[in-house]
Amino acid sequence: MIVGDDPTARALELAEAAIGGDRRALARVLTAVENRTPLAEAALRRLYPLAGRAHLVGITGAPGSGKSTLVAALLGAVRAAGRAVAVIAVDPSSPITGGALLGDRVRMQSYAGDPDVFIRSMASRGHAGGLASTTTAAASVMDAAGFDLVLIETVGTGQSEVEVAAAADTTVVLEAPEMGDEVQAIKAGLLEVADLVVVNKGDKPGALRTAAQLRAMLVPTVGRSGPADRPAPKRPQVLVTTASTGVGVPELLAALDRHRVAGRSVEGGGARHARAAAQVRAVLADRLADRLRSASLAPLATAAIDDVAEHRLDPYAAADRLLEAIARDSR
């Protein structure tokens, strides 16, 4: 792999290599996407038209529900079926320390030599354009590199993390019994985004009862209405797995495949449109920020924001002032 000095040329070389199966090149493109380096845009523009074939599966759940073990078990089932699978593990690690929760990777080291398994950790913080948009872009890169299935694993305890999982074609919510009040409320929020609900640790007493309760709870309420831009409440299937032994995992994979087929329908088109809209919005925000950082506008932008910080100007007046300046600057 020969890599030149020009960022665009380098990006295109890396993108071609990633398409050709070079996993190191793929990793470098993903790093560029995560860090929003100049390489990222050129590489994504090359790769994006090739994406759209993979099945993006979000897997989320409260801490302790066994997400990593389930992801490892799913990897085994997917590989047994001869399919290529990539994993994005969004972890609550720190952008300052650069540390990462490496447990997921360590558990999956048995796939270290398998070219059809690709595992990537991604920090959950420090994404200027939003975590969901960065993750969607990373999934597109893996998709373009030929993976059939992209699993996106998040700790489903925060708004951004839930949004990441919900941006997938199919969203799996993992449940664990015996949680406190606050976690119960988090679970209720999570269930709304679920296409499939999995009660893991199926060998524990109470697992079947939890599954039955969830099935009863998930009966759609007639007349329940939400914001206009949300789809009507659907009734997700409830499955029981024991990820540590693999029980129920082939059934989960089959359910994922069924949902993938269903997702090619009109409803799935709505989800894809929403995901695309979020990606375009993120680029628009970037473009705007770039303009405001340019030499001709930066002094004005800094002054306007200082005025807002000191409450001499309200944020609306500041934004309108900056939009006018951008318009003048473009002429």
Place this chain on the structure above:
Amino acid sequence: MIVGDDPTARALELAEAAIGGDRRALARVLTAVENRTPLAEAALRRLYPLAGRAHLVGITGAPGSGKSTLVAALLGAVRAAGRAVAVIAVDPSSPITGGALLGDRVRMQSYAGDPDVFIRSMASRGHAGGLASTTTAAASVMDAAGFDLVLIETVGTGQSEVEVAAAADTTVVLEAPEMGDEVQAIKAGLLEVADLVVVNKGDKPGALRTAAQLRAMLVPTVGRSGPADRPAPKRPQVLVTTASTGVGVPELLAALDRHRVAGRSVEGGGARHARAAAQVRAVLADRLADRLRSASLAPLATAAIDDVAEHRLDPYAAADRLLEAIARDSR
């Protein structure tokens, strides 16, 4: 209170009433801010110049660390000092069911008749412009309405929730012992944003040991570096409280007041500038979205996003096409 039909006139009336101490008007302005109704902008533009005097305190921590109990105890201490206090409780409730975790409010019902205590729950999801920006705007409204202290309580388990707390003048991170691996990692992320660390449940065995461990852990590492836009690591003070009995709570209030004074310094100016920049960015994103929803641009925007959804166009090309259309449309 007479409220007319014109949104701007109504907004100004409500804003004046809120400034004058009308809590019902304050609540209506906050609802407008949370739901981004047409009222919100006009009311905020009136109120924003009056804000900037309150001390904004973020309180965050993992589920079970006792945030609500501590907030209730702090309310008692603040009221004993004769100061007016407002609380924004960001809860993991659902935008679909409209439900909310009401425990916080119930616990604080003893202040129901006190005009100098104002408590507001806010859903953690469904904020188009971002949770942090909505919360900052709500805090400005409370600030303008004359509250000396605004406490912003979030479940510190997700990126957005941490950002909300971190947007305050002073960020308090609550700790609880005996958590699993995943929660430990969440805690490590949380500690980075802490100005003050509080080990609550100080009457439990192990609380003092936890505090000692945290003090050791929080020694700033020489040479540790992060992204350029982050301040250098600081060393937060570690306090021990027993919120249920009130032990340590006056000391916490004193520490908050000391940090408030320190926050009027240069470093505090950086935090205020970052918060203002985020508010301006949110308005800019709104303005852009409004333009793209306008009759003249909506068809083009929908078509471009559909093309991205079907991978016929990449998000960068789509964004540039839309920016050009906006520029043409403005002439």
